[in-house]
Amino acid sequence: MSIKDLAKTIADRAGTDPSESWTAKLLADPDKAAEKFGEEAVEAIIEATKGDKTRLTSEAADVMYHLLVMCAAHGVTLADIEAELANRTHQSGLAEKASR
Numbered sequence: 001m002s003i004k005d006l007a008k009t010i011a012d013r014a015g016t017d018p019s020e021s022w023t024a025k026l027l028a029d030p031d032k033a034a035e036k037f038g039e040e041a042v043e044a045i046i047e048a049t050k051g052d053k054t055r056l057t058s059e060a061a062d063v064m065y066h067l068l069v070m071c072a073a074h075g076v077t078l079a080d081i082e083a084e085l086a087n088r089t090h091q092s093g094l095a096e097k098a099s100r
Contacts (some may be wrong), residue, residue, distance in 0.1 A: 003064065007078035010068050023069060030073035037066040 001009075013023035026033040044059035068078065091099075 003068075004078065006065060007068050007072075010065075010072050011077075014072065026066075026069045027073050030070070033066070033070040033073040037063070037070040040066045 010023055010027075013021050014027050016024040018025040018028045026036060040059065040062040044056065044063045047056040047059045050056075071077070071081065
């Protein structure tokens with residue numbers, strides 16, 4: 001599944017019954033979506049420090065899913081994120097960081 005496919009699946013779950021879909025449940029509660037993203041990010045960090053590629057891959061997939069759900073819960077689409085990334089390709093990462 002591609003990131004675009006994942007984003008579409010998340011968008012398709014919006015408005016469905018939260019009692020029947022974990023994604024719909026998170027979309028209905030933006031604070032819970034943010035909390036879950038944070039939990040998954042910490043779990044990915046822990047796995048990264050352990051050096052277990054398989055576990056890190058699994059946690060990274062969880063992070064990406066929960067990031068997209070959290071963003072969707074706040075009206076931010078994958079297209080919005082891609083546009084921001086495209087804007088950033090016009091300067092070096094060091095120059096962008098210095099401009100903040």
